[in-house]
Amino acid sequence: MVIGVCTIDLDIPMSxxxxxKRQVIRSVTMRLRKEFNVAVSEVERQDARQTTVLxxxxVSSDRDYVHGLLTRVVQWVEKTRLDCVLVDYYIELI
Structure with a gap:
């Protein structure tokens, strides 16, 4: 069993x-859950007005599948979310 964790650092300049900010985050998390069937949570900077970490x-039995899925998640955030800017991301497989 492989657990893939991707931390995504976002700026929300229009907030x-x-x-x-919470409206944007709610939209991003709901779309990610629907599009990719992943678990999503805001884990840092909950009280900051224009930044967050998701x-x-x-979880899967296939390491390559998990890594590919999380890579597609990052690409989706970069390409489709015009209301937030992807600052950094990190993918870890456990």
Whole structure:
């Protein structure tokens, strides 16, 4: 069994309040869950107005599948989310 964890560091430059930020995060997490069937949670900087860190997790018996899935998640965030900027990401397979 392989557990893949991807941490994604995001900037949300248009956010003027925590309410704006949470609206963007809610949208991102719901779309990721629907599109990729992964677990998603905000794990750092919950009280910062324009930055956040999301953790995306997937479990499978195939190491290559998990790595490919998490890579596609990162690409999806970069290409489709115009309301946030991907600053950094890290993929770890356990």
């Amino acid at each position: 003027t309040s925590l309410k704006d 953790a995306v997790v997937s």
